[in-house]
Amino acid sequence: MNDNNNDNITEVPSVQPTTRDALRQLVRSQLQALLEQNNLPGAKALLVPVQPADIAEAIEGLPQTMQAIAFRLLSKEEAIEVYEYLDSSIQYALIEEFKRQDVLDIVDKMSPDDRARLFDELPAKVVKRILEQLSPDERQTTSLLLGYPPDSAGRMMTPEYIAVKENMTIGNALDRIRNLANVSEIIYYLYVTDASRHLIGTISLRDLVVSEPQQLLSEITRREPVFVSTETDREEAARLIQRYDFLALPVVDSEQRLVGIITVDDVMDVVEAETTEDIYALGGVESGGENYFQTNLFTVVRKRVVWLFILLITNTATSAVIRAREDILQQVVALAAFIPLLIDTGGNVGAQSSTVVIRGLNINAIREGKAWRIIGRETIAGGLLGIMLSIVVTVWAYFLAGNLLVAISVGVSLLAITILASFAGSALPFLFYRMGFDPALMSAPFITTAVDVLGVLIYLTVAQQLLGGTQ
Incomplete structure (x- = not known):
């Protein structure tokens, strides 16, 4: 039986849906069918060519009893990427389902900003338990981010960036990019700092590539950089990235020291969240930053009834x-x-x-x-x-x-x-x-x-x- 299923799976990549939506629907339906047949090798083969975001959507569309099974089919590298795209409720469910080192390892290797966003959605006791089991460096980084106000630039930034000094050559900077590319959130910008980590300017990857290897970074550094502080509201940070068409925006502390960057993908999440909040508000519904359709029914009624009572009385x-x-x-x-x-x-x-x-x-x-x-x-x-x-x-x-x-x-x-x-x-x-x-x-x-x-x-x-x- 499994052999037949595997034969069918080898034909899946040849199917060419006309849209990405059709492809996602196909993956979700095929994945559920294979899991119902207990054809785990076939389900694993199906997911190999699929993008992490689409895998996450397919897992979210499965019955709750199948979600953990589908997630376990992924390799560790795939699981880390897919986990970051999952809805926070499913992330929490997977943590509760496994309660073992494999999921904790995934959380440990998440981007610090994504991990902080996950912890915002989890119960305090679960966050405390996971924090205690993270590696010392990741625990310190996550605690730092969680220490900033919820809607601030500091809370949504990532400390994974590449900083350089003015007296470095172009060739040395390119070598630094090669060495740190795997642990940096973005490599398209380098941030020039002095000995005390004060932000001096920025350099784009394009400027590096078209310059001579022996040139000093000071010759191509763009001074007077646009930046935000850790206390800046996240909406203001989003507006700056949109206004200047940045891929990332540096974040400094109260002493103008570079402490992180905000990337455009995180800004898109902020814009979506703020727009959703405004739409709810126009209808007299307090969203509270939660997914409305996954919120407890009594909580939904409590939030909606307030303004209805006000309107009724007035x-x-x-x-x-x-x-x-x-x-x-x-x-x-x-x-x-x-x-x-x-x-x-x-x-x-x-x-x-x-x-x-x-x-x-x-x-x-x-x-x-x-x-x-x-x-x-x-x-x-x-x-x-x-x-x-x-x-x-x-x-x-x-x-x-x-x-x-x-x-x-x-x-x-x-x-x-x-x-x-x-x-x-x-x-x-x-x-x-x-x-x-x-x-x-x-x-x-x-x-x-x-x-x-x-x-x-x-x-x-x-x-x-x-x-x-x-x-």
């Missing part, structure tokens, strides 16, 4: 406004039918304005001192949108209600509400940003409340002015 103000104007609603019942239309449209307009402003703040597309200009621009845009929408809704309201004054009340109110919503949607994010709050998390509920309460108040006030004396 929206009672809308009910209060309606009760205060219920006389006009009793006189002209048709007015009530258009309240959802008005507040929903206002909410949508406010959401559009807040979204563009919040995104602009997050990517530094909005410069300091331009707040009022942006708010004015969005408010004018809201007015133009309101004019177009109010014309349409006035005609539609007259068709539905058959009352010209009701239709005019709806149209005029919609114009005022869109202007209000655009102003609130663009101004509130700036306000909360200046106050030190997360504009994405804070803006949505307050914009909703402001548009609902004031929108209904505007509508019923306009209706009362136009219709109050006609009944």
Whole structure:
């Protein structure tokens, strides 16, 4: 039986799916089928030509009982690479599954920054146990990284870089790269330091290759390097790498000594995490940095219910406004039918304005001192949108209600509400940003409340002015 399976496996590399997604789907399905048949040699052969990231995805797609089996099929070198790509929950499960030296060896050989990120996700007692079993050098390095604030550049940096001195020759620097390439995170940049490890400048690998071997590094060193400190927020580090198109960014301590680098692959993870956090915040959901779909259900409910309660309580103000104007609603019942239309449209307009402003703040597309200009621009845009929408809704309201004054009340109110919503949607994010709050998390509920309460108040006030004396 196993022989037949192995024959089939030799044909797998000849299959040419049209996309990488199709290839990953094929590997995952084939791997599960082979493990179900207990064809371990075939499963191992299947994984040989597959990239580590794709192997990790295939393992994550397996039933939990098969994940450890599939991981054990990998060689030690492959296992180290694949382990770094696995979701933290599966990394933890593998540690608990084996509790033996083989997995501890893998953790010991992980990149320091990846290891620190893993430890952030593990229970404290597990971290303590693993730290005690790491080699002395790796234990010291990991403890150093874990000592920095969670969202800082120091926490996400790696100390695996290549440093050189100015008085070295190009030939000596190339020899140093050859000797340290296997233990360095990146070789495309060299970092020039003085005797006290103060950062002086940087040299690119390209500059080294095109220079003469006998030249001194001081002749090609780029002075005034761009760097961040260990306490710098990781989002700021990500923005610098994006702005200058760096592959890596040096990190210095409080005394300007080079202590590590941040690489572009880690920045991509930060950008994804921060974008996910902002999207959740716009929906009034606190992510807490966790994988939402792997979070305990009661934790999910607890995080989501907070803002829902706040909105529930604040929206009672809308009910209060309606009760205060219920006389006009009793006189002209048709007015009530258009309240959802008005507040929903206002909410949508406010959401559009807040979204563009919040995104602009997050990517530094909005410069300091331009707040009022942006708010004015969005408010004018809201007015133009309101004019177009109010014309349409006035005609539609007259068709539905058959009352010209009701239709005019709806149209005029919609114009005022869109202007209000655009102003609130663009101004509130700036306000909360200046106050030190997360504009994405804070803006949505307050914009909703402001548009609902004031929108209904505007509508019923306009209706009362136009219709109050006609009944």
